[in-house]
Amino acid sequence: MSDAAVHRGPVKVKVGDKEWTIIADINALCDFQDATGVTAASFLRDLDANGDDVDVKLLREFVRATLLEHHPDATLRDAGKVMNADPKAYMRAIDAAFPDAPKDGEAAPGEDQAATG
Numbered sequence: 001m002s003d004a005a006v007h008r009g010p011v012k013v014k015v016g017d018k019e020w021t022i023i024a025d026i027n028a029l030c031d032f033q034d035a036t037g038v039t040a041a042s043f044l045r046d047l048d049a050n051g052d053d054v055d056v057k058l059l060r061e062f063v064r065a066t067l068l069e070h071h072p073d074a075t076l077r078d079a080g081k082v083m084n085a086d087p088k089a090y091m092r093a094i095d096a097a098f099p100d101a102p103k104d105g106e107a108a109p110g111e112d113q114a115a116t117g
Helices: 026-036 040-050 056-067 076-085 089-097
Strands: 011-015 018-022
Touching: 011 076, 011 089, 018 056, 018 076, 018 089, 026 040, 026 056, 040 056, 056 076, 056 089, 076 089
Parallel strands: none
Antiparallel strands: 011 018
């Protein structure tokens, strides 16, 4: 298994007396796609390109999907509470799942840099 395929760990968010665990693994991505009909790749590209300027309903559905591994009965309301308590937790979960993903302005591993010349 390639190093890039290894999940790096969950993110914990405390909401009141409850601790929620979110994880952006393949199951979460599939659950998101099943719930919305939007491909996970398309959503993540949009999120990367537009930051917080994405459809908030899709974002809440994504957060719900990241909750399901540890909280199978999580609702959209629960996801909203997690987002209210820690608005950037979902980004930390994505970063944990894809630590080698290029940051803004960087080429992806194996991607050619623009030719100079």
